[in-house]
Amino acid sequence: xxxxxxxxxxxxxxxxxxxxxxxxxxxxxxxxxxxxxxxxxxxxxxxxxxxxxxxxxxxxxxxxxxxxxxxxxxxxxxxxxxxxxxxxxxxxxxxxxxxxxxxxxxxxxxxxxxxxxxxxxxxxxxxxxxxxxxxxxxxxxxxxxxxxxxxxxxxxxxxxxxxxxxxxxxxxxxxxxxxxxxxxxxxxxxxxxxxxxxxxxxxxxxxxxxxxxxxxxxxxxxxxxxxxxxxxxxxxxxxxxxxxxxxxxxxxxxxxx
Amino acid sequence: xxxxxxxxxxxxxxxxxxxxxxxxxxxxxxxxxxxxxxxxxxxxxxxxxxxxxxxxxxxxxxxxxxxxxxxxxxxxxxxxxxxxxxxxxxxxxxxxxxxxxxxxxxxxxxxxxxxxxxxxxxxxxxxxxxxxxxxxxxxxxxxxxxxxxxxxxxxxxxxxxxxxxxxxxxxxxxxxxxxxxxxxxxxxxxxxxxxxxxxxxxxxxxxxxxxxxxxxxxxxxxxxxxxxxxxxxxxxxxxxxxxxxxxxxxxxxxxxxxxxxxxxxxxxxxxxxxxxxxxxxxxxxxxxxxxxxxxxxxxxxxxxxxxxxxxxxxxxxxxxxxxxxxxxxxxxxxxxxxxxxxxxxxxxxxxxxxxxxxxxxxxxxxxxxxxxxxxxxxxxxxxxxxxxxxxxxxxxxxxxxx
Ligand SMILES: Nc1ncnc2c1ncn2[C@@H]1O[C@H](COP(=O)(O)OP(=O)(O)O)[C@@H](O)[C@H]1O
Ligand SMILES: [Mg+2]
Numbered sequence: 001x002x003x004x005x006x007x008x009x010x011x012x013x014x015x016x017x018x019x020x021x022x023x024x025x026x027x028x029x030x031x032x033x034x035x036x037x038x039x040x041x042x043x044x045x046x047x048x049x050x051x052x053x054x055x056x057x058x059x060x061x062x063x064x065x066x067x068x069x070x071x072x073x074x075x076x077x078x079x080x081x082x083x084x085x086x087x088x089x090x091x092x093x094x095x096x097x098x099x100x101x102x103x104x105x106x107x108x109x110x111x112x113x114x115x116x117x118x119x120x121x122x123x124x125x126x127x128x129x130x131x132x133x134x135x136x137x138x139x140x141x142x143x144x145x146x147x148x149x150x151x152x153x154x155x156x157x158x159x160x161x162x163x164x165x166x167x168x169x170x171x172x173x174x175x176x177x178x179x180x181x182x183x184x185x186x187x188x189x190x191x192x193x194x195x196x197x198x199x200x201x202x203x204x205x206x207x208x209x210x211x212x213x214x215x216x217x218x219x220x221x222x223x224x225x226x227x228x229x230x231x232x233x234x235x236x237x238x239x240x241x242x243x244x245x246x247x248x249x250x251x252x253x254x255x256x257x
Numbered sequence: 258x259x260x261x262x263x264x265x266x267x268x269x270x271x272x273x274x275x276x277x278x279x280x281x282x283x284x285x286x287x288x289x290x291x292x293x294x295x296x297x298x299x300x301x302x303x304x305x306x307x308x309x310x311x312x313x314x315x316x317x318x319x320x321x322x323x324x325x326x327x328x329x330x331x332x333x334x335x336x337x338x339x340x341x342x343x344x345x346x347x348x349x350x351x352x353x354x355x356x357x358x359x360x361x362x363x364x365x366x367x368x369x370x371x372x373x374x375x376x377x378x379x380x381x382x383x384x385x386x387x388x389x390x391x392x393x394x395x396x397x398x399x400x401x402x403x404x405x406x407x408x409x410x411x412x413x414x415x416x417x418x419x420x421x422x423x424x425x426x427x428x429x430x431x432x433x434x435x436x437x438x439x440x441x442x443x444x445x446x447x448x449x450x451x452x453x454x455x456x457x458x459x460x461x462x463x464x465x466x467x468x469x470x471x472x473x474x475x476x477x478x479x480x481x482x483x484x485x486x487x488x489x490x491x492x493x494x495x496x497x498x499x500x501x502x503x504x505x506x507x508x509x510x511x512x513x514x515x516x517x518x519x520x521x522x523x524x525x526x527x528x529x530x531x532x533x534x535x536x537x538x539x540x541x542x543x544x545x546x547x548x549x550x551x552x553x554x555x556x557x558x559x560x561x562x563x564x565x566x567x568x569x570x571x572x573x574x575x576x577x578x579x580x581x582x583x584x585x586x587x588x589x590x591x592x593x594x595x596x597x598x599x600x601x602x603x604x605x606x607x608x609x610x611x612x613x614x615x616x617x618x619x620x621x622x623x624x625x626x627x628x629x630x631x632x633x634x635x636x637x638x639x640x641x642x643x644x645x646x647x648x649x650x651x652x653x654x655x656x657x658x659x
Contacts, residue, residue: 063560063561065557065561084565088565091560091561091562091563092563094561095561096557096558098554098557100554102552102554102555102558103558104558104577105577106576106577106580115562116562116563116564119564119568119572120564120568165561165562168563
């Protein structure tokens, strides 16, 4: 299972996400112009690229928060069609963490985390709360369980959001710029949690501008621009000799920032 | 602006009153002018009103018709049924107060004080006075029980309220399927419940029944299914475009057409149906306002966790949307409370209709003022306590979210 590197295009049972020529249109504007890629089990993929290049749209297609218009997306053997049952089955297996946290402000931290296991997985309260406390412990804020999200700092809220997604025991975690809304001193606490998650073998697709994190944690980096994958490869490849001009330009801008 | 210098000595009462007057009423110069003109007018009006209330008004008309104002033409010998009804409501209020607020003293003390004052000074029969004291005792007992069992009781209390609704109808009117024998010897047609009791029943049933319909219409209006959406929009806009009187007429004239001819729809049911259908449209618009205030991220987070549409609405979206619209809903409830006066046109005698029938009796001629001031006071007491409660609820919700 833990077989790490291999070429992304090889098809075998180890591919947990398969995207073939995925296109997405908003009105007349093509946000995704034909994306083909695969993610292996336990692989950590970091997606980078300029703002508006379609990174969010891409990962939101994976759990069908956006409907793709053409192409195929297969997640853990289930094809994303417009069949509601398939969509709900996939969403149970895919956790998502948003830039703006999106915690439920009317519930305590503990209720935020136990809600989905209890009503979607039909777990009894005790079982859900036991797991929730373990997860809060894992992200380092077990003492905040009975507070409301509004009483926490941004970094703490984002860690609650990670725990909430993990409570569904997903096979894949999607992160859409999880540290972009945070004050600098809180970025590290969130990245630490994500680093630990990657080490534990979780399959992760992460959109981020944190190049240090990408270099250290990613198995593979995808560079997107204008709705297309321009270049993908290992961190060494990216940070030492990127092939495309656009990649070089983007990296020089972001690294000298 | 002011030329006087601030002194650090504690000001005497007189000076602090003077400062308040100066800051609020006398500066700048045109405020002083307005104050000088308005004060005597206000004083004069107040003087006349108070003089009238305490010396000129003949409150006997209220005393003699108090029962009529409270329950309308409900037969005297069946009056115990309305007391039992009140007892149930008071017991549940006490239980709820105890279950949610715990062992808190202001409510039971005010209830007991009001009960004793009422028993001492209200112009009612000795039996009614005793009943009043029993009601106060029931409230206190209910609160004690509620506080004792606390949180475990909350779920049951909610269901008891739902159940009590049917029990109240059975006790007051003997509402039942026509095939079963009556529970009570005396059969009371619904037209015989009136006065304040009818007003409260119409308003409470109207708002409770219109709530689920209004929420569904609000969701329907935002639906992606064209049929559902069109129906909701048409319903909401048509109902909001016509006055309540029209809806009441239509309900009372058209309802019999849709039902089998052997079912004669009771006046009260017709009025409640009309009020419910009317209120639902306004409620839908209020709820829609709340739904619009919920950020898109809340929907996305719920969906990403695998919640389906119903679960997302029930657990995430509606609880937040409804909190936002509490003030609007209370406002609507107060409006509805006052709008119940219109059921006069289908032949029901709520508070205002009773008032009119009282002043049209020969022995009470010329006493309109007393009667209308009295019922205005009743409407005000109810409306104000509702808006006060809503503000308190809002404060509590805000505090728990900080
Ligand atoms: N709901 C939408 N409606 C219209 N255009 C959208 C919508 N969402 C995204 N877009 C457009 O699609 C493009 C890609 O957006 P996005 O995936 O959010 O980019 P990124 O996450 O890389 O910054 C952008 O040009 C954006 O304006
Ligand atoms: Mg984005």
